[in-house]
Amino acid sequence: MDSTHSGSIEALKALIEVRGLKQIKVGLFDIDGAMVGKYMARDKFLAALDGGFGFCDVVFGWDLADKLYDNTRLTGWGKGYGDADIRLLPASWREMPLEDNMILVQGEVSGRLECLCPRGVLRRLLQRVAALGFSVKAGFEYEFLVADEDHAALQAKRYRDPRPLGSGAAGYSVLRNSVNTEFYRGLLTLCDEMNMPIEGLHEETGPGALEAALCCSEALAAADNAALFKTFAKVMAQKQGRMVSFMAKWNENHAGQGGHIHISLLHKDGSNAFFDPALPHGISQLQRHFIGGLQRHMRDITATAAPTINSFRRLVPGYWAPTQALWGVDNRTVALRAIPGSAKSQRVEYRLPGADANPYLALAGALAAGFAGIAAQTEPEAPISANGYQFEAPAHLQLPHTLRDAAQALRASAVARDWLGDDFVEHYAATREWEEREFQRYVTDWELQRYFEAI
Secondary structure, three states: OOHHHHHHHHHHHHHHHHHOOOEEEEEEEOOOOOEEEEEEEHHHHHHHHHHOEEEEHHHHOEOOOOOEOOOOOOOOHHHOOOEEEEEEOHHHOEEEOOOOOEEEEEEEEEHHHHHHOHHHHHHHHHHHHHHOOEEEEEEEEEEEEEEOOOHHHHHHOOOOOOOEOOOOOOOOOHHHHHHOHHHHHHHHHHHHHOOOOEEEEEEOOOOOEEEEEEOOEEHHHHHHHHHHHHHHHHHHHHHOOOEEEOOOOOOOOOOOOEOOEEEEEEEOOOOEOOEOOOOHHHEOHHHHHHHHHHHHHHHHHHHHHOOOOOHHHHOOOOOOOOOEOOEEEOOOOOOEEEEOOOOOOOEEEEOOOEOOOOHHHHHHHHHHHHHHHHHHOOOOOOOOOOOHHHOOOOHHHEOOOOHHHHHHHHHOOHHHHHHHOHHHHHHHHHHHHHHHHHHHOOOOHHHHHHHOOOO
C-alpha cells in the first residue's frame, strides 16, 4: 500500500468518525455501466478499507434484466457464482446530498475477475499510456430525455409515449430552462455537491431533450464522473416524480441521444500533445496519427460505443449521429470532429458513443484505437468539410450495422485484444451476442403492424 492510499484511508476514517456514520454506501460499475452496491455497516466498511470485501460475481454474469448469461467463461453456473474481490477506493468518496449525511465510496474489482472490471480496463490502459509519456484529459457530453411522469406510470404503460418535460423543438431555449428550474437547478446543485460539476446544461432539439457537458478532467476521474452522473441524474429525477433516460433512441421521430467524448493528450510537462501552431488548424502530427488510428479501428471498437440493440437505431443518416468512420475539422456530421484551438483547448470530439455507452469502455475503446494509430503512425483519410452523410466511405470505414456484427468485429480485433485484454474482449463480445439473441426471441410492434394482415 502506497503512502497516498494509506493517507486517503486515514482521512476517510477520520471523516466517518467526525460524522458519526453508522453505514456507508459502496458501489461499483458493471459491464453495462450500471452501478451496483450496498449499504455497509461501519465496522465492516472500516475492515474492508484495509482488506477489501467480497461481492457476488453474478453482477458480471447477468444482463440488464438480471438474466444469467449462458455463454460466458469467467463467470457463470460452471464457476458457482462465487465472490469477486473488491478493493475500495478511499479517495473516491462523495457526498450523497439526496441522503442526509450519507457518503458514497466507489470500489473496483481485483483478483480473478479484475480483467472484466470496466474501470480497471480503463485504469490499466491509462497506466500504459503514462509509461509512453502521456496523460489523457477527457470531457463527456450527454444528451438525455426528461420524462415528466413517475416511474410507476411509465412502467404501467411499458414506457410507451412518455410525457416529456416540455414539448416541441426548443433547442437552447431559455424559456424552457427558466420554466423548469426545479429540475435544472436541482441537477446543477446535485452535481456540484457530488464533485462532478457541469460545464453547460441546456435544452436540446426535441421534446424533453437536454444536454449536459461535464467539466473536463483527468481521464479516469472524467469517466467516474460520467458514470456517476448517469446514475444520480436518474435518482434525482425519480425523487421529483420524473424519469431520465439515456437510451440511445427512444422515439424514431426524434434525434438520438449521444454520449460524445472530448479527448486531448498531454506530454509529461503538461503541454498539449495535439497542438502545433506551425501546422494547419494547429493539428499536430501526433493528433493526426491519433485520429488516423481511431478512424482505422473505429469498426473494431464500435461495440464499446454502441453497446445495445437500440444503439443502432441512433446511427442513421441525418440525425446528428455518425454512420461512417469519417473525420473533419469542426464538422459535426462526421464521427471525429477535430476542434482547433489553443495549447489549452485543442482536442478531438469522438461522436460515435451513444448516451447508453458505458463511459469507461467508450473512452478505453477510443484510446486503444487512437494509440494504435500513434504507434503505427497511421495517417487519416482526407478530412470531410461538407455533409458527411452525403459521402460514401470505402468499405474499411463503414461501421457495423448491428450489435452482433459489432461484437464480431471486437472479437476479431488485434488492437482491442492488445489494449483491452483477451479476457475482457471475449467476455464483452459474448455479452453483446447474448443481448442480440435475447432480442431475436421477441416480436416487435413494428412486425405486427407490418406483417400480421398483409403477409
